[in-house]
Amino acid sequence: xxxxxxxxxxxxxxxxxxxxxxxxxxxxxxxxxxxxxxxxxxxxxxxxxxxxxxxxxxxxxxxxxxxxxxxxxxxxxxxxxxxxxxxxxxxxxxxxxxxxxxxxxxxxxxxxxxxxxxxxxxxxxxxxxxxxxxxxxxxxxxxxxxxxxxxxxxxxxxxxxxxxxxxxxxxxxxxxxxxxxxxxxxxxxxxxxxxxxxxxxxxxxxxxxxxxxxxxxxxxxxxxxxxxxxxxxxxxxxxxxxxxxxxxxxxxxxxxxxxxxxxxxxxxxxxxxxxxxxxxx
Numbered sequence: 001x002x003x004x005x006x007x008x009x010x011x012x013x014x015x016x017x018x019x020x021x022x023x024x025x026x027x028x029x030x031x032x033x034x035x036x037x038x039x040x041x042x043x044x045x046x047x048x049x050x051x052x053x054x055x056x057x058x059x060x061x062x063x064x065x066x067x068x069x070x071x072x073x074x075x076x077x078x079x080x081x082x083x084x085x086x087x088x089x090x091x092x093x094x095x096x097x098x099x100x101x102x103x104x105x106x107x108x109x110x111x112x113x114x115x116x117x118x119x120x121x122x123x124x125x126x127x128x129x130x131x132x133x134x135x136x137x138x139x140x141x142x143x144x145x146x147x148x149x150x151x152x153x154x155x156x157x158x159x160x161x162x163x164x165x166x167x168x169x170x171x172x173x174x175x176x177x178x179x180x181x182x183x184x185x186x187x188x189x190x191x192x193x194x195x196x197x198x199x200x201x202x203x204x205x206x207x208x209x210x211x212x213x214x215x216x217x218x219x220x221x222x223x224x225x226x227x228x229x230x231x232x233x234x235x236x237x238x239x240x241x242x243x244x245x246x247x248x249x250x251x252x253x254x255x256x257x258x259x260x261x262x263x264x265x266x267x268x269x270x271x272x273x274x275x276x277x278x279x280x281x
Contacts, residue, residue, distance in 0.1 A: 016264040018257075022084055025254040029080035029095075032247070036077060040070030046140060062140050076102075080255065087262050096255040103248045110241065125223055128157040132165050135184070146186035152229065154222035155187035160213060161206055162221065163187075171206045181206040187217040 043066030076098045083091030113120050135142055149155055156162030163169040163183045171181040183202040190197060205213045213219050230237065 016261045016268065017087060018261060021254060021258050021261065022087070025084040025251070025258055026081060028247075028251060028254065029077040029084065032073060033077040033081055036070045036073030038070075039066050040074065043067035043070055062144060080251065083255075084258060087258075089259055089262055092255050092259050092262075096252055096259065099248050099252050099255070103245065103252070106241075106245070121223065121227070124226075125157050128223065129162065129165055132156065132162055133167075135166050136168055146184060148222055149184065149186040149218070152222055152225040153218050154220050154225040155183055155218045156221050157223050158221040159210075160187060160217060160219050160221075164206055169206070179203070183217055189215075189217060 043063045046063035047067065076095060079091045079098070080095040082088065083095055131141060131145055135145060160183050164171045164181075167175075168177045168179045169182050169184075170177070181204050183205050185199050185202055187205070188198075188201040201216050205217050210219050
């Protein structure tokens with residue numbers, strides 16, 4: 001055939017798409033896809049094992065938070081897995097845009113939280129007070145509050161008197177609860193020398209002043225203890241934030257590189273198709 005250009009096998013097999021980038025992005029997303037399934041499973045299990053009264057505080061429910069994070073991760077990583085494996089630009093762009101938006105939201109939240117620390121403190125105080133009100137409604141929430149009070153050696157939001165906001169610990173004379181004017185056991189000061197632990201040590205503590213109550217329980221609130229802990233562990237928190245940001249940046253970079261390679265490959269295929277069609281035999 002006169003005028004026909006011979007195409008070598010090496011030219012036909014050439015591709016701009018790097019298998020290393022393609023499968024690295026695929027396995028990267030597969031790992032986080034599995035993590036998302038684990039988070040959803042834990043959240044669903046925790047949700048279905050709760051009593052109906054736990055529905056009263058869904059905004060503070062850790063199981064709902066786990067399910068929400070798991071579902072979001074599942075959808076995003078699914079786009080990344082299928083997009084990289086099938087070399088689908090639309091899915092890869094969706095994956096890249098979602099990661100970019102999440103990263104920018106995290107960055108913005110961190111900056112705004114630092115600039116408007118007083119408003120953040122007020123918001124945290126409101127959340128803790130809400131959690132105190134629903135302390136007996138949700139076992140997971142109760143365990144979370146108890147863990148925080150033991151870990152930070154604190155009691156309540158601002159002080160131990162905040163527990164009067166809970167219907168069971170309320171200090172009003174009309175309250176028929178046996179826990180009236182009490183605080184949870186997690187507020188108590190436990191001595192290692194005690195052979196028998198007094199689990200009733202929190203009873204009647206709200207009727208005592210700070211000095212008297214301080215003999216038996218932690219009287220300082222958890223908000224100040226949390227703020228002090230944050231100031232003392234800024235480098236640790238910075239490292240944690242960096243550890244969360246790096247996988248996102250890696251995912252964004254790999255997806256963008258793969259998108260560019262696929263677009264170059266499409267241009268090459270169009271070029272070859274056009275020139276093969278134009279040739280006369």
